[in-house]
Amino acid sequence: MLAFACPVCERLLTFESTSCLHCASQLGFDSRRRAMIAVGRSGSQDPSHRCANARLAACNWLVDVAGQLCASCVLTRTRPNDADTRGLGGFATAEAAKRRLLFELADLGLPLEGWHEREGGLAFDLLSSEQAAVTTGHADGVITLDLDETDPAHRERMRLRLGEPYRTVLGHMRHEIAHYYQPILVPEGTPAQARCRELFGDDREDYRQAMDRYYHSSGASAGWKQRFVSAYATMHPWEDWAETFAHYLHVRDTLQTASAYGVRVEGPSIKTDDAAPLHSRPDDVEEGIATLLEAWIPMTFALNAISRSMGSPDLYPFVLTEEIEAKLAFIDELVRGGGR
Numbered sequence: 001m002l003a004f005a006c007p008v009c010e011r012l013l014t015f016e017s018t019s020c021l022h023c024a025s026q027l028g029f030d031s032r033r034r035a036m037i038a039v040g041r042s043g044s045q046d047p048s049h050r051c052a053n054a055r056l057a058a059c060n061w062l063v064d065v066a067g068q069l070c071a072s073c074v075l076t077r078t079r080p081n082d083a084d085t086r087g088l089g090g091f092a093t094a095e096a097a098k099r100r101l102l103f104e105l106a107d108l109g110l111p112l113e114g115w116h117e118r119e120g121g122l123a124f125d126l127l128s129s130e131q132a133a134v135t136t137g138h139a140d141g142v143i144t145l146d147l148d149e150t151d152p153a154h155r156e157r158m159r160l161r162l163g164e165p166y167r168t169v170l171g172h173m174r175h176e177i178a179h180y181y182q183p184i185l186v187p188e189g190t191p192a193q194a195r196c197r198e199l200f201g202d203d204r205e206d207y208r209q210a211m212d213r214y215y216h217s218s219g220a221s222a223g224w225k226q227r228f229v230s231a232y233a234t235m236h237p238w239e240d241w242a243e244t245f246a247h248y249l250h251v252r253d254t255l256q257t258a259s260a261y262g263v264r265v266e267g268p269s270i271k272t273d274d275a276a277p278l279h280s281r282p283d284d285v286e287e288g289i290a291t292l293l294e295a296w297i298p299m300t301f302a303l304n305a306i307s308r309s310m311g312s313p314d315l316y317p318f319v320l321t322e323e324i325e326a327k328l329a330f331i332d333e334l335v336r337g338g339g340r
């Protein structure tokens with residue numbers, strides 16, 4: 001994420017700001033120019049209306065014509081009904097995570113066509129499980145999210161039950177969008193698909209059997225941490241792709257934020273023989289996975305230490321091995337090639 005300043009008084013804002021705490025200007029986000037804009041200033045060329053979901057989805061994105069949905073909200077095909085107040089609260093939380101997701105996808109130059117633009121285009125069904133069970137997942141361009149996942153208590157219960165080190169709404173979004181991008185970035189019958197199968201395994205493996213095996217018999221194999229970024233990634237090659245792709249998005253976004261705020265690591269302050277000295281300069285990251293990981297690994301050491309100082313869990317509770325880095329390198333090539 002980038003840093004944003006108030007266009008009127010130049011004080012710092014967040015991506016979610018709707019007004020300036022300093023000068024009280026009403027603000028919105030112009031997703032085309034990727035800038036924070038003062039709303040309703042006469043004579044300006046900027047989009048000057050709030051998204052039709054401004055209140056319902058706590059959306060701060062702007063549109064050209066009053067009553068329109070913004071570029072993010074328009075991708076949502078289904079939401080909780082107006083009487084479901086709990087569901088609607090979760091809906092706003094999910095939409096906020098989705099806006100962060102979409103900002104990054106645009107930033108990386110990844111292609112995106114919505115369900116309103118073409119058949120099979122990207123759609124989000126953000127569903128309350130108040131009436132019936134909802135399964136989070138992706139199928140044929142439709143990402144379904146169980147809005148219970150926006151409830152921290154529910155999410156923590158699920159995290160503990162599944163033995164995950166980390167579970168967030170944005171993480172769900174990044175995992176599911178990975179499924180959407182796999183056939184786009186790795187087309188059927190191409191050398192990329194062959195390489196993908198070498199790295200992640202043969203995705204023709206029966207998915208239902210893989211799921212049964214993972215949940216009802218063997219679970220993740222011993223020693224999985226050497227090859228997989230998470231236990232869930234061991235279930236099926238598709239899930240390995242999605243888990244690893246989500247990590248790639250975590251890394252790119254977090255390094256961009258560090259760079260935007262001028263965060264660098266030059267340490268630690270003690271003498272250490274550690275193989276990886278803590279030098280991270282995220283604004284010097286060049287194309288390719290090598291400099292990206294050179295900046296990322298030391299940054300995670302420092303950020304985890306800082307999180308622990310606040311009594312919080314590690315910001316990045318994962319270990320990247322050479323095998324996992326090779327998968328990330330492949331994804332990096334695809335994103336840079338398939339994007340811009």
Ligand SMILES: [Zn+2]
Pocket residue numbers: 006007008009010011020021022023024025
């Ligand atoms: Zn201001």
Ligand SMILES: [Zn+2]
Pocket residue numbers: 051052053054057059060061069070071072073074
């Ligand atoms: Zn909106």
Ligand SMILES: [Zn+2]
Pocket residue numbers: 175176179238239242
């Ligand atoms: Zn998945």
